[in-house]
Amino acid sequence: MRRVNILGVEISAVNKETAIQYLLKNMDKARGRYICACNVHTTVTAHENLDYQAVQNNSFMTLPDGKPLSSVGIRRGYSEMGRVTGPDFMEQVIAATEKSDARHYFYGTTQENLNALLEYLKVNYPQLSIVGCEPSLFRPLTIQEETELCDRINESKADFVWVALGAPRQEKFCAKLSKNTNAVWIAVGGAFNVISGVIPRAPQWMQDHSLEWLYRWSKEPKRLFKRYAETNSKFIFYLIKEKVEKR
Incomplete structure (x- = not known):
């Protein structure tokens, strides 16, 4: 694998x-x-x-x-x-x-x-x-x-x-x-x-376009805003940092 x-x-x-x-x-x-x-x-x-x-x-x-x-x-x-x-x-x-x-x-x-x-x-x-x-x-x-x-x-x-x-x-x-x-x-x-079905899933078109996160956020904005804002920003930052360090 x-x-x-x-x-x-x-x-x-x-x-x-x-x-x-x-x-x-x-x-x-x-x-x-x-x-x-x-x-x-x-x-x-x-x-x-x-x-x-x-x-x-x-x-x-x-x-x-x-x-x-x-x-x-x-x-x-x-x-x-x-x-x-x-x-x-x-x-x-x-x-x-x-x-x-x-x-x-x-x-x-x-x-x-x-x-x-x-x-x-x-x-x-x-x-x-x-x-x-x-x-x-x-x-x-x-x-x-x-x-x-x-x-x-x-x-x-x-x-x-x-x-x-x-x-x-x-x-x-x-x-x-x-x-x-x-x-x-x-x-x-x-x-x-x-x-x-306890938690509704995003429509298929949103899943296909990688927008499921947006659907979940719309359902629980207060709980998920900090998580998405913080972790997504960190993910991008760490990727850029990693790329720079490998040069």
């Missing part, structure tokens, strides 16, 4: 099709490991925090969840790169494995939102094997709780563990616990709520 280094973060040079093909073809290698979906915000966070950067770089795959990342990759010669969002990747894997023996475990968000996801999956993927689901406790787990969670996952014989806790917590969570199981853990942020 080829990767492109963007501000110290090794982003997998994949697109929607090649990402899922690589995972399903290499499931034996993916077991006990984890997958991240990296965007501008997490890239800047990882650039500034070396511990979190190591988590991203030690993943089985770090998906380019964000047009700026795939655009940088393409400009650097990785022509195959394309945006791979958490919701898209999750639903693609689910669709591809619905009629197989693959088992899925869901961890994160609230019980109410988790119920909405399960209802959606039962209607749209009735043959999907769901072997476990539990909401986030919205606090760090104790060592005993971590052990018990891994035991439940192993007892369920899950192949995929989908984790929705929000970055950077979810990636650290997956990196710490995945090795204690025989499943691949996939950090997908708000994918549970997006796929179930």
Whole structure:
């Protein structure tokens, strides 16, 4: 799997099709490991925090969840790169494995939102094997709780563990616990709520033109303004700084 280094973060040079093909073809290698979906915000966070950067770089795959990342990759010669969002990747894997023996475990968000996801999956993927689901406790787990969670996952014989806790917590969570199981853990942020319809997704034309961020900002302007303004500015600054330093 080829990767492109963007501000110290090794982003997998994949697109929607090649990402899922690589995972399903290499499931034996993916077991006990984890997958991240990296965007501008997490890239800047990882650039500034070396511990979190190591988590991203030690993943089985770090998906380019964000047009700026795939655009940088393409400009650097990785022509195959394309945006791979958490919701898209999750639903693609689910669709591809619905009629197989693959088992899925869901961890994160609230019980109410988790119920909405399960209802959606039962209607749209009735043959999907769901072997476990539990909401986030919205606090760090104790060592005993971590052990018990891994035991439940192993007892369920899950192949995929989908984790929705929000970055950077979810990636650290997956990196710490995945090795204690025989499943691949996939950090997908708000994918549970997006796929179930709890959080409306941007119209397709906005997704196609990389304007999904603008749609999200219009829905939560107060919460997202500082994040977008600060991290996007830092991302551009760090890229320019990196380019100057390499001259």
